[in-house]
Structure formats: C-alpha cells, structure tokens
Amino acid sequence: MGRTSKVVTSGLLILALAAVTVPTGMHLAPALLPKDPAAVAITPAAQLPPATLSDLTGISTLPGNAPLPDSTALTASLDNVLSADGVGQFSASVTDAVTGTSLYSRDGGDPRIPASNLKLLTAAASLKSLGGTTRMTTSVMRGATPNSLVLRAGGDAMLSTGASEPSAVMGHAGLATLAKDTAGALAHDGASGPVTLSIDDTLFTGPALNPKWAEGDVAAGEIAPIYPMALYAGRTGPSVKTGPRPEDSAVAVTEAFATALEAAGVSTTGQIVRAKAPDGTALASVSSATVAEQVQYFLVESDNYVAEVLARLVGAKEQHDASNAGATKAIKEVLTGLGLPMEGIVMADNCGLAVGNLVSARQLVQTVDLMLKASGTDVGQGLVGLPIAGLSGTLGARFSEGAGLDAAGLVRAKTGTLNEVSTLSGYVINAQGRVLAFSIMGNGLSAGPASATPILDTAATILAKS
Template sequence: MWVAVLVATVVAVVVATVALVTVRPWTEEFRHGGLTIAAPPAPVKPFPQLNPASASAPEPSRQGLADALSHVATSPDLGNFAGSISDPDTRATLWSADPDKPMIPASTLKVMTTAAALLVLPPDHRLTTRVVAGSAPGEVVLVGAGDPTLTAQADGKGYYPDGPKLSDLVAQIRAAGHPVDTVVVDTSLYSGPTSPAGWDPADIAGGSWAPIEPVMIDGGRLDPLVEYSPRSATPALDAGRRLALELGADPAKVRLGKAAPGAAELAHVESAQLRDRLRDMMIHSDDVLAETIGREIAAATGGEQSFAGAASATLTALKAAGFDTAGVTQIDNSGLSTDDRVPARLLDRIIAESAASAQPGGADPGGTAAPSVVDTGDTAAVASPLAPLLDYLPVAGGTGSLAVRFVDGGPERSGAGWVRAKTGTLSVSSALAGYVLDRDGRVMTFALMSNDRPPEASRPALDAVATTLRNCGCS
C-alpha cells in the first residue's frame, strides 16, 4: 500500500515539475551491500538411455480403446477419415476405421520407402559420384550416381550433414593434372520424366522439390542453408556449372552428355550412409531424398531407375516380405503426388512389424497374418530388420516435422515427447503414422489418415487422436 502511494507521488512530482528524481535503494541490505547472490547450481548432467517397454504392461482392450476414441475419432475436422491401431507385441489390430480404404497418404508414403530400403539395401550403402575424362581434350564428365547431397559451401557445411564436398572433387581433378575447359554432366543413370503426375510445378519455387536428377547440390536448393529455399529447375546442370566455376572453366559451356565406357576416373566422392540419409528423409520429410532412395531400391533389385521403376521395386520388396499391398496406387516414393493411394492398414502394419520382435506372434486375432519379414526359426526374440525405422520417426514437440506440433497449451501437449510419427501434409490430405507408449507402458502403433479437410483443421484433430492413445490406460 505504502509503495503504491510513494510511486504515485514520485510520478506526480515528475509530471508537475519535470524534476530529476534519484531512485534510492529500497532496503538497508541494498544500501550496505548485505544482499548476497547464491552461486549458480551445478549443471545438470543428462544420462541418455534406452529402456525397453515393460514386458508386463497390460494389453489395451478393443472396447477400452473404442470408448477412449469415441469422441476424438469422430471429429468432423477429420473429414474423410481412415485409421488403424495395433499392438506390435501380439500383432493384433486393436481398432480401425475403414482401414482398407485407399487414401491420399502424403508424406506417410515415406514409411513404405524406408521399409523397402531396409529390406533390400545394407544400412551402410553409399553412392559414389565420379568425374571422368571426357572424349575431347580439356573435357571432364560429372557422372551422376543418384546423390542429391553434394555441397559447394566453402566450409563444406551444406544442407545435408556429412554431404560430400564439391571442393574434394576439384582438389582431386587438380591433383590428377588434367586440364579442364569444358564440363559435361551425365544424367543417364535415371530414365523417364523428372517429375510425375500429381506434382505441382509451383512447388519448385515453393521449395518442396526439384526435378529428380542423379546429381544435385544441396537437393537443388538455391539457398543451401534454408530448408524450403526455392529450388533449381535444372539441378544437374547447375551442379556442373558450379564444378566448372570452381575449376576455372566457363559455366556457360556446361551441357548434358554421356561418359564414354571405360573413361578414366579423375575424382570421386561418396554420400553419407543409407541409414543417415533415411533418417534425414524421415525427420525432415525430404522429398528429393525419398525419390533418390527409391531409385536405389530399384537399382538393388534390378529395376529401372525411374518413378515407375522405383515404385514397382518398393511394392515388390514389401510384398516379398509378406505385406498386403492391396489397394495401393504408388506414383512416387515421397508421397507428393495427389494420385498416390495407400490404405491405413498397410502403414500401421509396417510400423507394427518394425516394433515387433522375431518371436512368432501367430495370426492376428482380427484375421491378418503376421508378415514374414523376419526369420522365426530361432525362438529367441530378435529385433525386426525394420526396427531402425522407429528411430527415424520425428518426436512430437521435439524434432523435424513434429517439432512445432503437440506444443500448444491444449490437451495435445501431453503427447509431446511420447508420440513418434511420420507426418503427411498436402492441401487435400493430412496423415500421421507412428507409435506411442500409453500410460500403462504398452506400445501401440497407428496410422491415421484424413482427406478432404484443410491441414489447419485436420492436423490438430489427428494429434488429438494420437494424444488419446498416449493418455489411454485402456486395458
């Protein structure tokens, strides 16, 4: 009370007289230096650890889950909705809504790409970009191998962590003593169009994708340090032009061509390992990486490195592992095409198998046989070959495409840190496919797909369903 009066009086005096007021310490402790400031606390030392989910956690019941989801799963904001929720320990489907209906998956299709890559490629697989001697004196050929992660940044730190450096190619060419006045770019590894049906060309300037060519710098980004930087419409030629510039050749003379068989190699650089590129693709939903990895899948299985060849190879790998791909129409490997169609059942089943062990789970009580992606000849529990997929999923409220979701003050905040899922967003589709640990300590996998609603409405509705699973003690 007295402080309020004093402040009011000081203000009144200042206003009335424009006098200089000296503010003095409020207490004797301040006046005589009696106030002490405690030493800062010792820094907290984190102890990161991985703990398995409880083996004795109760299994959610179908009825308990249905009751918990009765309101959030019927929200009008979900629009045309399909979903599937499973228990990976038993491989049982616990809840579903139109799980076989083909839906626009958006970027959740990358779950299929990742699974197929893990099934047919070693996790340490790398791509080698080469420069070879051309057919004319002073000519070199940049041979694309499917790696879009090269960087021309002076410090070598481009958009992609551990991306190979253009400067290393330049240094090797100079060390070889090969004079250069012309650079040719060989993109013959890939065939067919550089973009498929259902991709919006406006998204090149919007920063979502660049034409899919087998050599790029920073995924075709014009600004290599900005995720959604506008992209180049000619990324392979741009890579050749930058190489020419660094070698002192004329960038205007760069053209497309083909390396001669057996041409002498002058330089080469290697991509990051597949496991690292898959993680980047999933965490940041990188469409260009998804398409180039799709072509790696095609190459590993003897297919054509094109949109059609990559899609076919992906589905073939999943079918060979025992997954039911009925209802799938796959145009690309990123989910960018509005013509893609995937049932929620398949996405949920892939993630459930990723979370399952090799211990035989038997037939799904709902009637779906467990896919045979693992060798069950040994009765000991062994991680699924798809298990790395779980580590590639964004964390709600923490990483990648989920970093800014589950963070507002609403009830969805309780899902932060617990939900891990691949997102999917187009103007006509939102989806979420991943897993969560419920309140009882049980893992549940899910695929939730909404079509025909704008993302600003459907994404919060999907997040509410995932959060309900986290808060569920539905046994």
C-alpha cells in the same frame, strides 16, 4: 542435418527409449518437464523424461506383463474424437506392437490418400534394397578427348558447394573437396590448359518431372525435376526451405563444380554438355552420407526430393528402370518380399506429393510394425528418423501445450499434409508401458489440413494415456 545414426543393437522394444531420448545437441523445453513431484511417483518409467542427453546404445525390453489398453474404452474415446462433424473423413488403425493385437480400427482397411505418410513405404524399401550403410559416389572421369572431364552422377542429392563434412548428412560430400582432388590428380598427370566439362546423369531414366505432381506444388518448391545428383536436396542453398528450385539439378551441380575447379586452379572452357562417361578409373570422387542417414533425413524433414532420388536408386537396384514407374514397381516388390500386404495400394510417386496415392491406415501400421520388429537391422533404422512429438522435425511445434503435453516425447510419427489431407502414422509408448503402432488419416478436409491437426494430436494423446 548433421546428425548421424547409430545402429541399434537391442530387441524390438528399444524404441521405448527412442521415444524419450533426444539426440545430443538438442534440449528439452522446460514446459515438457513435470512440475508436480507427486506425478513423477505414479508415472510409468517408460514415460519419464530423460535425465541426460545421450546417444542410443541399447536398452532392455519393456515389461512383458504390462496390460493391454481396454479396447472398448479406447474405441469410445477415439470414435468420439474422429467423428468430428464437418471436418472430413477419418480412418485409423491401432495395434499392439508386441502381440499384433488390433486395438482399434475405423475404416482401417480402406485405401485413403496418405500424403507424406507414403514415405514410410519408401523408407522401408530403400533400406532393405540399398542397405543402410551404402553410400552414393559422385565421380570425375576423363572424357573422350584430352583435357575433357565428365562429372558422373551416382545418386547423391545432398551435395554441397563447399568442402566435404564427414559428420554431416547434407553436404557430407562437397564439390570444393572434389575439385581440389581433381586438380591434384590433373597436376600429378601433368595435364595443363583449360578443361571442358560434361555431365553423365544417365543413371536415371524417364521424365524428370512426374506429371502427377500439381503445377502449383512445383512452382511453390515442394518438388523439382529429379536428377541423380543435386545440391542441397534439389534446392538453391543449405537453409532454403521454400521457393523456386533449380529446373535442372545436374546442370546446377556441374556449374558449381566448374566454379570450384576455378578456385582450385583449374580453368574451364566451353559449354557444359551431356555425355556418357568412358569406362575407367575415376580421377577423383566423393561419397554421400549413408542410405540410413538419408532415409532418416527425409523422414524427419519430410523431404520429397531425397525420397524420390532414393526410390529411383531402388528401381535401378531391383533391375527396373530408374524412373518413377520403375521406382514405384520396385518399392512394391521389395515390400511384398518383406511380407507387407500390397492389395489396394496405389503409388503415383514415392514421396506422397501426388494425390493419386492410396494406402490404408492398416497398411501404414503394418509398415511401422515391420520396422519395429526389424530393430537392429537396416529396415529398423528408419524409425530413428521419425519426428518426436514436441521435440523434433515436423512434430517439433506440436504437442507442446495443453493436453498435448501428455504425449510430448512419447509419440514418434511421420506427418503428412496436402491441401485436403492430414495424416499421422508411427508409434507411441502408452501409460502402461506398451508400444502401440498407429495410423490416423484425415481426407476430404474442406477447411484445409490445419483443421485436422488438433484431432490427430488429440487421438495420439489418447493413445499415450491409454
């Protein structure tokens, strides 16, 4: 995505506007606009659709005297929806974001498989540990012999084969630009003759492919071996969403760089090998989009590869191995430092693709609440990446008809989907103008995750109307 983030400078409840604000360049579907003028007169201001499309620059807080939802009525309504016979087991937790008051819990403290809702944990920890404005650098270093170059990976999994695009997230750093700058540096130094290329991808350690990932998911392109540099989030092209991925993204990047060097007038020779780059000043380098932009990307697109790469960078930053084991340990430590209770949480990976992950609905709500209370800080920037009901990301096609329209534009939440799992965690502005943090988790869905989607969406709509 080419969208960039804005640092939000208002207080906790700035997300009220975020829920009904659409980034520049997106358009509201006519179906989302109110058709009954009388309805507008009684609709709370926080639930009115935006009159214009603009970037977030800050708003005042919501009224502090807005009443809390009736917990008894809310419990009855949600229990009725989440007690669906024969679908699966549902757990949920709902909290008022301002007061911390628990409004609803259905096995809310029981660990369940979170699917991609686990990315909320990775997002918060990545932003806290790495810093929202940090960028990852891909460098070209001189090799150990004359006319040898080493391409050193710095953790950018969103490289492109073309020129760098400063306004983009995917492709912010481009290999064509890196090759052009390298050719210029070589010419300045008077270098001539073909060059050899090596790869320094020693930034990451341990197995590139997590054994907890199902072979079918790997074959389907849900994930690929994790390397500290990759093209297009470990895919074969910028618009490719499914299908096989490169088995060795570091090699794929270096091969593409060799092609870019040839186009820039620098011929290459010999085989590409792996070698540690000597210390020294880089001949040329390109830098990625910021950590905040990448976190927002992997949340709105539910991108497994980018989440795993950032998690390994957290592992390295927190003085652990930059492996899956080191990353999961580091993520837990950072979240503990932020005050998030980690009892019962099991992390087999950092993106939620592994079925061995366990986290409770309450802990997911606490993570969302942590981000809400951190608005204006690095950690708070993660909320900008939450999909908007009926408008963006993995929620773009949901809440777009029937009763779900009552929650369109008001729910911002991370989706999660596995073969027998469907989850939804985020926040909603209700009919009274209060911000409610929620998590709804469906496990044991024998008929598949699609069977739970109407249940999750109905529950979220109940919260919007409460």
